[in-house]
Amino acid sequence: MIKAVVADIDGTLTDMQRRISVEAIVAIRKLPIPVVLASGNVICFMRAASKLIGASEAMIGENGGVVQVGYDSPPVVFADIEECRRAAALLQRRFPGLEQLDARYRLSELAFRRTVDANELRAALDMEYPSLEVVDTQFALHLKHKSVNKGTGLVNVASMMGFKPEEFAALGDSANDLPMFEAAGLGLAVGNAVPELKDVADYVAVKPYGEGAAEALRWLARQL
Numbered sequence: 001m002i003k004a005v006v007a008d009i010d011g012t013l014t015d016m017q018r019r020i021s022v023e024a025i026v027a028i029r030k031l032p033i034p035v036v037l038a039s040g041n042v043i044c045f046m047r048a049a050s051k052l053i054g055a056s057e058a059m060i061g062e063n064g065g066v067v068q069v070g071y072d073s074p075p076v077v078f079a080d081i082e083e084c085r086r087a088a089a090l091l092q093r094r095f096p097g098l099e100q101l102d103a104r105y106r107l108s109e110l111a112f113r114r115t116v117d118a119n120e121l122r123a124a125l126d127m128e129y130p131s132l133e134v135v136d137t138q139f140a141l142h143l144k145h146k147s148v149n150k151g152t153g154l155v156n157v158a159s160m161m162g163f164k165p166e167e168f169a170a171l172g173d174s175a176n177d178l179p180m181f182e183a184a185g186l187g188l189a190v191g192n193a194v195p196e197l198k199d200v201a202d203y204v205a206v207k208p209y210g211e212g213a214a215e216a217l218r219w220l221a222r223q224l
């Protein structure tokens with residue numbers, strides 16, 4: 001039985017300019033079960049976004065590297081950012097134009113503007129940092145520990161909330177949402193989702209972005 005939703009933000013509730021869909025906000029507020037936001041973004045952004053949208057007080061940031069349950073609770077960090085910093089120094093020597101995003105707010109991983117091909121970064125990391133990976137969300141490139149992802153974030157947040165991961169329906173658009181689709185009991189993809197996410201989804205919205213998120217949440221509400 002589905003008791004909660006875990007929803008991606010960028011490309012799912014927003015368009016490619018990161019403008020949030022009012023229709024998606026309305027669908028979230030109308031849903032009779034909690035909606036946990038999960039993003040590659042930093043946890044202080046997640047806290048503000050959750051409050052303004054009217055989502056749950058539980059949230060997953062930095063692709064699962066950070067989880068917070070309760071707006072006034074401290075964030076829990078699940079990966080060591082220092083190794084990412086060392087790897088980033090190597091990458092920035094190799095690719096001098098590579099620009100970090102929100103570095104001062106990050107606790108478990110680093111993010112870069114998408115000015116370099118993700119595969120080139122992966123090749124440069126390769127042998128020296130086997131425990132790290134590069135994930136492309138279509139909005140940023142994330143340099144993160146392989147041991148954390150939105151799936152491990154969902155497992156952690158579910159246990160902190162007293163739910164099982166399979167009691168969540170996952171909503172998303174991108175490759176970084178795949179692990180949370182695997183951990184959740186139901187998968188909802190927006191119309192603009194990458195093919196590998198649509199392949200494992202139980203419901204694929206006809207509409208893209210926030211309108212597709214609203215469509216999928218209304219479909220879910222009818223199944224509850």
Ligand SMILES: O=C(O)COP(=O)(O)O
Pocket residue numbers: 008009010011038039040041137138139140141174176
């Ligand atoms: O921070 C990003 O790169 C995109 O985040 P998302 O997980 O909300 O799509």
Ligand SMILES: [Mg+2]
Pocket residue numbers: 008009010011012137172173174
């Ligand atoms: Mg996304």
